[in-house]
Amino acid sequence: MNLLSFNIRGGGSFSKRKRVSFLIQSNNIDVCFVQETKLSDFNDVIAGSFWGNKEVDWTESHSKGASGGMVILWRQGCFMVNYSFTGRGYVGINVTWKGLVYNMVNVYASCNRLERQLLWDSLISIKARSLNEEWVVVGDFNEVLCKEERIGVDRIRDWRGMEEFKSFVEVMELIDINCVGGKFTWYKDNGKAMSRLDRFLLSNKLIEVWEVVDQRIEKRDISDHTPIRLNVGKIDWGPKPFCFNNSWLKHEDFKAFMAKEWLCLEIRGRGDFVLIEKLKKLKDRLRVWNREVFGWIDLRVEEDTEKINTIDKVLV
Numbered sequence: 001m002n003l004l005s006f007n008i009r010g011g012g013s014f015s016k017r018k019r020v021s022f023l024i025q026s027n028n029i030d031v032c033f034v035q036e037t038k039l040s041d042f043n044d045v046i047a048g049s050f051w052g053n054k055e056v057d058w059t060e061s062h063s064k065g066a067s068g069g070m071v072i073l074w075r076q077g078c079f080m081v082n083y084s085f086t087g088r089g090y091v092g093i094n095v096t097w098k099g100l101v102y103n104m105v106n107v108y109a110s111c112n113r114l115e116r117q118l119l120w121d122s123l124i125s126i127k128a129r130s131l132n133e134e135w136v137v138v139g140d141f142n143e144v145l146c147k148e149e150r151i152g153v154d155r156i157r158d159w160r161g162m163e164e165f166k167s168f169v170e171v172m173e174l175i176d177i178n179c180v181g182g183k184f185t186w187y188k189d190n191g192k193a194m195s196r197l198d199r200f201l202l203s204n205k206l207i208e209v210w211e212v213v214d215q216r217i218e219k220r221d222i223s224d225h226t227p228i229r230l231n232v233g234k235i236d237w238g239p240k241p242f243c244f245n246n247s248w249l250k251h252e253d254f255k256a257f258m259a260k261e262w263l264c265l266e267i268r269g270r271g272d273f274v275l276i277e278k279l280k281k282l283k284d285r286l287r288v289w290n291r292e293v294f295g296w297i298d299l300r301v302e303e304d305t306e307k308i309n310t311i312d313k314v315l316v
Helices: 014-026 044-051 113-128 159-171 204-210 246-250 254-264 271-315
Strands: 003-007 031-035 056-061 070-075 080-087 090-097 100-108 134-140 198-203 212-217 228-232
Touching: 003 014, 003 134, 003 198, 014 031, 014 044, 031 044, 031 100, 031 134, 044 056, 044 070, 056 080, 056 090, 070 090, 070 100, 080 113, 090 113, 100 113, 113 159, 134 204, 198 204, 198 212, 198 228, 204 212, 246 254, 254 271
Parallel strands: 003 031, 100 134
Antiparallel strands: 003 228, 031 070, 056 070, 080 090, 090 100, 134 198, 212 228
């Protein structure tokens, strides 16, 4: 299963949600963890705009005013959800897949060390009551595991926060798996400070069963945080659904294109067979049309993203 995590610093903008949707669809993401939605009213429409289609389920912890807010989104039918749970600084789901039970937790930790410790203690308490269950704890932890994960910070940070975070990881029996693609996940707006605040922490058995490859720090674009992605091996979670983009309906040539392509499709047989086969072929032609008409938008975003990350590398 492929997982994505992203602190987007506000999900009210359609352009930000579209960017998350692009990352989800282009990387075949099965579960997405979003921090700092800054949305007090999350609903199915917003969830669909994040995901890119309506084939999504979700659970969230809404923001307090204009700060915070977390959501977990997952592809429908991915697994059986037993229940969701939430606390200060996290939201999680307990799921079952092929006889194993997993806890998937989305974290947005406070900048305050004492509040972070309360978050660590809360999750440790849940784990103590959840025997023989695997864990995925992911998000913005607002802390590092070693001093090399932070550079350019002007003030002296409290080393106790780092030690408490390390202790939390050890008590939870979690592993910070191999990280590729970059060193840092957060950049100060002036480029003079950066840290690795975001990560995936996994239980050992989960790493083995899922055949986890690595966690990848993606390129920075719409936020001062980078997306991070978990790459997993051979698990087959079922076919990926066809994604209908609502923006197609706004294109002036869309209806004419659909009518023309439908008439050009020649399939012989019973009525129900013809309908199914024509829809299959129409999906393929829609994918081509989408690349030709809308593809340049994502290309421009990728080009701008590359420029930002080239500057980041120079600053490092």
